Amino acid sequence: MDKTYQPNAIEQQWYQTWEESGYFKPSGDTSADPYCIMIPPPNVTGSLHMGHGFQESIMDALIRYHRMQGDNTLWQVGTDHAGIATQMVVERLLAAEGKSRHELGRDKFIERVWQWKEESGGNITRQLRRLGASPDWSRERFTMDDGFYKAVQEVFIRLYEDGLIYRGKRLVNWDPKLHTAISDLEVLNEEEQGHLWHFRYPLSDGSGHLVVATTRPETMLGDTAVAVHPEDERYKHLIGKTIKLPLAEREIPIIGDDYVDREFGSGCVKITPAHDFNDYEMGQRHSLEMINILDADANLNDEVPEKYRGMERFAARSQVVDDLDALGLLEKTEPHTLKVPRGDRSGVVIEPWLTDQWYVKTRPLAEDAIKAVEDGRVNFVPDNYQNMYFSWMRDIQDWCISRQLWWGHRIPAWYDTDGKLYVGRSEEEVREKHNLGGIELTQDEDVLDTWFSSGLWTFGTLGWPEDTAELKAFHPTSVLVTGFDIIFFWVARMMMLTLYFKKEVPFHTVYVHGLVRDSHGQKMSKSKGNVLDPIDLIDGIDLESLVQKRTSGMMQPHLRDKIEKQTRKEFPEGIAAYGTDALRYTYYSLASTGRDIRFDVGRIEGFRNFCNKIWNASRYVLQNCEGYDCGQDGGEDFELSLADRWIISQLQRTEKTVREAMDTYRFDLASQALYDFVWAEYCSWYLELSKPVLWDENVSQAVKTGTRRTLIRVLETILRLAHPLMPFITEEIWQRVKALAGTSGDTIMLQPYPEADERRIDTGAEAAIAWLKVVTEGVRNIRGEMNISPAKKIPLLLRGGSEEDRERLEACRSLLTKLASLESITWLDSGETAPASATALAGDLELLVPMAGLIDVAAESARLQKEIDKLEKELARVRGKLDNPKFVDKAPAHVVAKEKDKLAEMQSALSRLDKQLRAVGEL
RNA sequence: GGGUGGUUAGCUCAGUUGGGAGAGCGACGGCCUUACAAGCCGUAGGUCACAGGUUCGACCCCUGUACCACCCA
Numbered sequence: 001m002d003k004t005y006q007p008n009a010i011e012q013q014w015y016q017t018w019e020e021s022g023y024f025k026p027s028g029d030t031s032a033d034p035y036c037i038m039i040p041p042p043n044v045t046g047s048l049h050m051g052h053g054f055q056e057s058i059m060d061a062l063i064r065y066h067r068m069q070g071d072n073t074l075w076q077v078g079t080d081h082a083g084i085a086t087q088m089v090v091e092r093l094l095a096a097e098g099k100s101r102h103e104l105g106r107d108k109f110i111e112r113v114w115q116w117k118e119e120s121g122g123n124i125t126r127q128l129r130r131l132g133a134s135p136d137w138s139r140e141r142f143t144m145d146d147g148f149y150k151a152v153q154e155v156f157i158r159l160y161e162d163g164l165i166y167r168g169k170r171l172v173n174w175d176p177k178l179h180t181a182i183s184d185l186e187v188l189n190e191e192e193q194g195h196l197w198h199f200r201y202p203l204s205d206g207s208g209h210l211v212v213a214t215t216r217p218e219t220m221l222g223d224t225a226v227a228v229h230p231e232d233e234r235y236k237h238l239i240g241k242t243i244k245l246p247l248a249e250r251e252i253p254i255i256g257d258d259y260v261d262r263e264f265g266s267g268c269v270k271i272t273p274a275h276d277f278n279d280y281e282m283g284q285r286h287s288l289e290m291i292n293i294l295d296a297d298a299n300l301n302d303e304v305p306e307k308y309r310g311m312e313r314f315a316a317r318s319q320v321v322d323d324l325d326a327l328g329l330l331e332k333t334e335p336h337t338l339k340v341p342r343g344d345r346s347g348v349v350i351e352p353w354l355t356d357q358w359y360v361k362t363r364p365l366a367e368d369a370i371k372a373v374e375d376g377r378v379n380f381v382p383d384n385y386q387n388m389y390f391s392w393m394r395d396i397q398d399w400c401i402s403r404q405l406w407w408g409h410r411i412p413a414w415y416d417t418d419g420k421l422y423v424g425r426s427e428e429e430v431r432e433k434h435n436l437g438g439i440e441l442t443q444d445e446d447v448l449d450t451w452f453s454s455g456l457w458t459f460g461t462l463g464w465p466e467d468t469a470e471l472k473a474f475h476p477t478s479v480l481v482t483g484f485d486i487i488f489f490w491v492a493r494m495m496m497l498t499l500y501f502k503k504e505v506p507f508h509t510v511y512v513h514g515l516v517r518d519s520h521g522q523k524m525s526k527s528k529g530n531v532l533d534p535i536d537l538i539d540g541i542d543l544e545s546l547v548q549k550r551t552s553g554m555m556q557p558h559l560r561d562k563i564e565k566q567t568r569k570e571f572p573e574g575i576a577a578y579g580t581d582a583l584r585y586t587y588y589s590l591a592s593t594g595r596d597i598r599f600d601v602g603r604i605e606g607f608r609n610f611c612n613k614i615w616n617a618s619r620y621v622l623q624n625c626e627g628y629d630c631g632q633d634g635g636e637d638f639e640l641s642l643a644d645r646w647i648i649s650q651l652q653r654t655e656k657t658v659r660e661a662m663d664t665y666r667f668d669l670a671s672q673a674l675y676d677f678v679w680a681e682y683c684s685w686y687l688e689l690s691k692p693v694l695w696d697e698n699v700s701q702a703v704k705t706g707t708r709r710t711l712i713r714v715l716e717t718i719l720r721l722a723h724p725l726m727p728f729i730t731e732e733i734w735q736r737v738k739a740l741a742g743t744s745g746d747t748i749m750l751q752p753y754p755e756a757d758e759r760r761i762d763t764g765a766e767a768a769i770a771w772l773k774v775v776t777e778g779v780r781n782i783r784g785e786m787n788i789s790p791a792k793k794i795p796l797l798l799r800g801g802s803e804e805d806r807e808r809l810e811a812c813r814s815l816l817t818k819l820a821s822l823e824s825i826t827w828l829d830s831g832e833t834a835p836a837s838a839t840a841l842a843g844d845l846e847l848l849v850p851m852a853g854l855i856d857v858a859a860e861s862a863r864l865q866k867e868i869d870k871l872e873k874e875l876a877r878v879r880g881k882l883d884n885p886k887f888v889d890k891a892p893a894h895v896v897a898k899e900k901d902k903l904a905e906m907q908s909a910l911s912r913l914d915k916q917l918r919a920v921g922e923l
Numbered sequence: 924g925g926g927u928g929g930u931u932a933g934c935u936c937a938g939u940u941g942g943g944a945g946a947g948c949g950a951c952g953g954c955c956u957u958a959c960a961a962g963c964c965g966u967a968g969g970u971c972a973c974a975g976g977u978u979c980g981a982c983c984c985c986u987g988u989a990c991c992a993c994c995c996a
Contacts, residue, residue, distance in 0.1 A: 597935095606947055607947090608961065612962090623958070874943075888979080
């Protein structure tokens with residue numbers, strides 16, 4: 001083995017072996033518990049970002065953990081066609097060639113998208129493999145493959161036939177850049193600085209005017225009423241009168257509606273039913289005329305006075321303001337903070353616009369979806385996310401599922417020349433079913449919202465609408481791993497659609513994780529230039545390439561410079577190659593309960609070092625076991641030492657902790673428990689404790705065999721315990737270790753996951769080694785504080801102490817000598833005077849290191865004084881507690897007793913330290 | 924405006940029935956001690972956001988306040 005752990009030397013090779021050997025497939029053992037996770041399908045043409053890395057790592061840990069427990073385990077993988085996102089990318093590619101999709105035409109364009117999918121579609125799955133993810137690649141699906149198309153059609157048609165899908169002319173969120181409707185969820189409302197303009201609207205009868213306030217003056221050209229509160233004393237007498245709408249020169253009514261907030265502005269509201277969702281509602285209530293003043297580009301159309309026709313919306317806005325001002329109708333302009341709706345893909349301001357769209361009637365579907373969570377058939381981890389789910393579900397709006405795109409599942413609906421609608425699987429089917437003969441039919445131009453197809457993911461991937469064996473075996477699935485931002489988009493839709501069509505929940509548990517942010521808590525984004533690529537953390541990247549990567553394709557040069565500077569400052573050496581295992585371990589250590597995680601490169605380095613630690617510990621173990629009897633043949637000819645029994649005991653506790661953590665999705669606690677055990681117990685103590693045994697000729701063969709057996713078997717168990725978290729290094733080492741540990745098998749992936757055996761918990765051995773540690777640390781403290789070279793062997797005198805202390809010393813004498821680097825250990829008789837010494841305490845036992853030539857008086861006095869000060873502070877607190885009669889009376893007896901013991905112990909320690917301080921002072 | 928989460932060492936974070944505040948990184952001092960300098964040994968550093976309350980006892984439970992983040996309107 002190399003002296004240093006080199007992740008790139010092992011990772012790729014193992015992955016290939018695993019995949020080729022078919023280890024990722026379900027065992028097919030139907031008598032075992034099924035375990036199934038559906039991957040949230042990433043965008044087929046996307047690339048892996050930190051959020052994916054985090055999410056896939058969590059899923060893979062769960063999958064490997066369950067696979068090792070013998071479950072019939074399926075991780076279903078696949079990609080999403082991602083309608084808008086993918087279409088935008090391809091349109092941008094075309095634009096670079098100076099073409100538009102309209103020039104190409106629909107069929108050619110779609111062909112082009114498929115071509116792009118073929119070119120770039122392997123990217124994300126390749127990256128997934130780099131993470132060590134172990135899904136069943138043989139079952140990979142795509143949301144637009146043939147089987148999925150069938151499922152999507154089936155769902156659409158049945159929902160339509162059941163009256164749950166309808167077509168209607170409604171206000172939608174219109175994206176004027178992408179020329180499509182989008183759902184409420186795809187609209188981001190961000191606060192922006194704008195203005196509030198106050199206009200005077202003259203009453204038709206010339207008796208005065210009303211003042212209305214608006215943030216969107218151009219919409220006044222489409223006003224069809226002014227509303228006031230029906231009980232507003234200022235205005236209620238005006239209800240029923242009319243306004244002469246300026247510029248448009250139309251008469252519009254004044255209406256009363258209690259939606260109006262009397263406190264806001266003047267208490268009068270202009271109503272534009274065709275361009276505002278609230279106004280639309282009011283328009284419905286009052287049967288107001290709807291005047292659409294915008295075209296698909298959000299330019300003004302022919303419904304407005306000639307002057308404004310064809311104007312861009314924001315140009316029209318200032319023109320309207322200017323013109324009203326010129327007419328003396330602008331009362332005032334105020335700065336105003338408002339929420340501006342923007343498309344999450346295009347970034348442009350969304351316009352409420354009146355169009356024909358397809359909708360899913362969600363209320364009936366939501367009822368079951370709510371119930372399933374209420375009665376615990378589905379539970380959220382952490383559970384507070386169910387509130388988010390409930391609040392949205394209970395106030396759900398109908399879902400606009402049609403998109404005016406070309407890339408996606410085309411809506412299976414046809415119109416005859418009279419506009420009559422037919423829904424069916426194909427034109428032929430529709431013709432036949434409705435006896436249409438040869439009349440002309442045209443298919444609906446729209447495609448379905450991407451989330452409509454991903455909503456079928458859990459059962460669509462398993463073969464539905466066929467009644468497959470996979471559906472029986474794996475549905476409902478076990479757990480869904482996802483970010484909270486996707487709860488509405490995806491989780492909610494899967495719940496509704498799956499419950500409706502499968503009559504069962506899509507999954508039992510939803511594990512919700514947070515967002516991956518940078519080390520300062522900022523969202524990672526291209527424009528901030530703080531994006532980390534998981535692959536760069538695995539393979540490393542030099543500074544110039546990183547700068548190049550972060551600043552390429554930047555529109556704004558000033559951002560470019562800033563990002564370059566900041567990158568050079570943060571990564572002066574570029575990024576080192578930390579390897580997949582270290583990256584994954586970092587994710588796990590940060591994955592506490594559903595909160596956002598800040599990714600700090602310092603952490604990943606620490607875990608790379610941890611990998612190196614395991615690597616080198618293994619080297620040591622192998623060096624000392626290869627070619628020796630390690631009990632691998634099942635012989636009984638060995639004897640377990642105190643240290644052996646201790647580390648085995650600690651191992652049981654660790655196994656228990658890790659399993660509990662994994663079972664409760666506390667990957668942070670699992671990784672922490674493992675890290676502590678491996679580094680702080682196994683490496684720092686047990687390996688050191690094994691040396692005096694293996695290197696001492698006087699130790700019996702049986703004890704040496706016991707130690708070797710324990711070294712190798714504990715290591716082998718550690719590897720299995722860690723495998724779900726760090727798959728590569730554990731496999732690499734396990735292959736070298738398995739035979740010596742008396743086990744066999746082709747891969748660690750399919751070995752049983754360690755389980756604690758309570759019978760092997762040995763409290764006696766634990767207490768003995770705890771004693772050894774305290775004494776060792778006492779001596780080390782003196783050595784460290786007194787700057788005594790580690791190479792210098794020193795004599796140790798012991799005084800006081802109990803019979804138990806003496807027994808423990810005899811049990812551990814050689815271990816202590818080695819660990820504390822001692823020249824000799826001498827037990828002083830009670831009457832015997834000690835030479836001038838530095839002192840440390842281990843309970844009742846005094847540890848004395850003679851000062852001659854090693855320790856100077858001043859330093860030792862200072863050290864003792866420090867100890868005394870610390871102890872006195874503690875003592876004062878405990879004494880205060882015990883002096884309080886209320887505490888003594890009311891606290892449970894065992895707590896009081898414990899405090900009393902503590903007090904006595906500290907008093908005794910203090911008096912001995914005092915005595916020692918005086919003795920040192922007299923020198 | 925409604926809701927959720929957060930505030931613990933310089934930084935990133937643990938702390939699960941209320942009973943002596945922890946880890947990693949960083950800092951400081953000492954070491955190439957035959958697995959590992961990506962290491963070893965030692966040390967320092969915290970009024971657990973603030974104010975009340977409950978309790979013999981509060982990082983933990985309750986109330987309120989401040990600030991941060993996110994979701995919804």
